[in-house]
Amino acid sequence: MANKPILSLCASSSGIGKTTLLAKLIPLLAARKVQVSVIKHTHHNFAIDVPGKDSYVLREAGAVQMLLGSSQRWALTTELTRIAGRDPATDSSLSELLAQLDHQLIDLILVEGFRHEAIPKIEIYRPSISQLLLADSDSSIIAVASDGPVATRLPILDLNNPPAIVEFILNWLNTEQSTHSNQ
Numbered sequence: 001m002a003n004k005p006i007l008s009l010c011a012s013s014s015g016i017g018k019t020t021l022l023a024k025l026i027p028l029l030a031a032r033k034v035q036v037s038v039i040k041h042t043h044h045n046f047a048i049d050v051p052g053k054d055s056y057v058l059r060e061a062g063a064v065q066m067l068l069g070s071s072q073r074w075a076l077t078t079e080l081t082r083i084a085g086r087d088p089a090t091d092s093s094l095s096e097l098l099a100q101l102d103h104q105l106i107d108l109i110l111v112e113g114f115r116h117e118a119i120p121k122i123e124i125y126r127p128s129i130s131q132l133l134l135a136d137s138d139s140s141i142i143a144v145a146s147d148g149p150v151a152t153r154l155p156i157l158d159l160n161n162p163p164a165i166v167e168f169i170l171n172w173l174n175t176e177q178s179t180h181s182n183q
Contacts, residue, residue, distance in 0.1 A: 003103050004101075004103050004106055004107065004108065004109050005107075005108050005109065005120075005173055005176040005177065006098070006108075006109045006110075006111060006119050006120065007108065007109070007110055007111065007119070007120050007121070007122065007169065007172070007173075008110075008111040008112070008113070008114055008115070008117065008119050008120070008121040008122070009021060009022060009110065009111070009112055009121070009122055009124055009145075010113065010114070010115035010121045010122075010123055010124070010134060010141070011115075011123060011124040011125070011130070011134070012123075012125075012130050012131070012132040012133075012134050013129075013130065015129070016124045016125075016126055016129060016130065017124055017126070017159070018112050018113070018124050019040075019112060021124060021145065021159065021162065021165070022038065022110060022112060024162040025110070025162055025165060025166055025169070026038070026110070028162055028163060028166040029108070029166055029169070029170075032166070032170065034107045034108055034170070034173070035105060035106045035107045035108070036106065036107070036108050036109075036110055037101050037105070037106045037108075037109050037110070038109075038110045038111070038112065039094065039097050039098070039101075039109065039110075039111045039112070039114075040111075040112040040113065041091070041111075041112060041113030041114050042113075047077075048075055048077060049066075049068070049077070055068045055077075059077060059079065062082070063079070064078065064079055064082045064083065065077065065078045065079070076100075080092065094111065094114045094117050094119070107173070108169075108173055115134065115138070117140075118140050119140060120140060120141075120142050120172070120176075121134075121138070121140050121141045121142065122141070122142065122143045122144070122145050122157065122165070122168075122169075123135050123138075123141045123143070123144045123145070124145050124146075124159065125144050125145070125146045125150055126146065126147055126148065126159070127146065127147075127148035127149065127150070128147075128148065133150065133151075133152065135152050135154055136152075141154065142154065142155070142172065143155040143156070143157050143168060144156050144157065145157040145158070145159045145165055146158075146159050147159040147160055155168065
């Protein structure tokens with residue numbers, strides 16, 4: 001799928017704290033010199049530009065793609081509903097989104113969601129909220145991050161200890177990188 005290691009944070013439902021955890025992990029990984037890109041799945045319609053701004057006007061005028069660039073960043077929007085032959089109800093696949101990343105700039109791709117993909121995952125599990133432990137049926141899950149007891153054979157990470165989760169990710173990343181370099 002990609003030439004960089006991919007790790008997903010998943011949960012059985014929304015509101016469990018995937019984004020909150022990612023927001024804590026990313027600066028800790030950056031402090032360890034790990035360049036991270038994130039792909040977040042959403043079921044919602046969204047816009048990254050603002051009504052009245054030139055980029056919004058040009059996108060609304062019918063551009064299939066609108067690339068906005070400055071000395072600080074650039075952002076590319078693609079209007080999938082304007083692509084001939086594409087089913088407007090179909091979500092972008094993970095492989096389609098991975099292809100949009102510049103893999104030369106990154107060391108690790110963190111994914112929020114895409115829980116049905118066969119990629120390594122850390123499940124976020126809160127016994128007080130979650131009924132279903134995905135790790136029971138998903139062999140792609142490599143650990144469970146929880147704020148309470150969990151009955152699983154997998155490593156259990158303390159959801160309230162992001163530095164420990166980063167250590168787990170770094171150990172996993174080192175294993176992944178050595179596995180890919182030996183192939």
